[in-house]
Amino acid sequence: MRTTRRTFVQASLAATAAAALLPISLRAQENPPGRRPIPSTREEIPMVGLGTWITFNVGDDPVLRNECAGVMAAFFEAGGRMIDSSPMYGSSQPVVGYGLQKLGRPSALFSAEKVWTSSAAAGPPQIEQSRRFWGVPKFDLVQVHNLLAWKAHLPMLFQMKAAGTVRYVGITTSEGRRHDLLEQIMRNEPIDFVQFSYNVVDREAEARLLPLASERGVAVIVNRPFRQGALTHRLKREPLPEWAREFGVSSWAQLILKFILSHPAVTVAIPATTRVDHVRENLSAAAGPMPDLAMRQRIAAHVKAL
């Protein structure tokens, strides 16, 4: 049969429609993201998750809520699992809950939440409120947000873990703050996860936190991998180096993510986005070959020189 433009367009539309009807699990298998084990249990999770800071805080806006649900659908379709939120993120929690409900509560979800209150007594009701917003039976991970009242919340979270109402316990900070205290807690408390900022230009974590996480068997979640978009915005005017394409990179975002994920102590990076194409691009950065040590240094030096 001769292929005309018309038959090509018809075939393309049919293929697109068929792809849309494919079950999420089938499409995820096409190019699955790489996985890393959570050291405390050896459970493996995909190396790219989904952050919700700013991007999912859309209030009651029905159009934007559906856009967020679309991003979540693309995330699960591409093989993603971890979604991270916090009571601090405005309406992000109910928007995540809306998306999960719309998607039929995907079983792949790895729910990562936070407790964010200076009051010890307000911790458990806040976690319960967050759980209702998400509409999940329990959270996989609850972290102490920005180390706020960590002395009060950590024992409560360990109790929850012992009771089986949460699977993992963690602590978070961002933008290089309070690393000394973070280090102290990593050394002295039996936490499963630690979350902090790390990227190709903010590399303080390489000195102590990342080696300590390896040593202590703590899983690492990297937040703000693109410096809240500022890094990709700055680099978009620069051409992507040709040598970056040898490990399947087609954008600066992917190169930055590959740099982060290639550190052996990193478990998951959680870029936030409002765009379906970006979420797919982010997850594909976790697939294929990763830069070795020499290439990591080359990437860092190249970005620094720009």
Next chain:
Amino acid sequence: MSEWWTYRTEDFLLFSPRVYWRMFELHNAALWPLHVLTLAAGLIIILLIARRPGIGARWIAFILAMLWIFVGWSFLWNRYATINWAAAYVAPAFAIEGVLFLIWSLLDRLAFDRRGPAGWIGYLILAFALAGQPLLAPVQGRGWTSSEVFGIAPDPTAMATLGLLLLARGKLLLVLLPIPVLWCLLSGITLQTMGEPQAWAPYAALVLAVTAWIWTIIRRRADIMKEDRT
């Protein structure tokens, strides 16, 4: 908050500009055609000041009381607080401003008969709040649907109040000032952090109003000294 010096205003911005302006679109769509009524109330205020400054003062304070309470409840509490939890703490301040205007209305303590340069600046700010601020959305390419209208959105309501207070005389007038002043400052910082050029609007209203008040105070003191000498 530890290491507070490392925080920037960007760290406290919880939402994107797109979400912020769509919030006004949804708010306007939900309240339309109430805008006609609130703009008419603004025009009535100007007419009362221009024609019957003594008699209408009580009604001007009453209208402002209702609008502050309404904006605080409908916009800050019900709308803005969904994307910015801090708005839930600001909404009661709008209610307090409304109650203060209500008290001033009942006591009939205000007179909107100030003239001179401070009065003209008051008229200028008032006119901008009513007619200029709603134009900023279409001028910046966002379309009329996200316009900020007096009595519906907080910025034009607070700016118009600053203008009105420049035209007013009365005991304890200063008590009515802090909340609109602080709102203009807060809104200016928010818009500036979002990278929105229209941050200049609340800042300009604030600078003009403060300059006019300082000028009025200096002028009054000079007059008193002059009287003392004679």
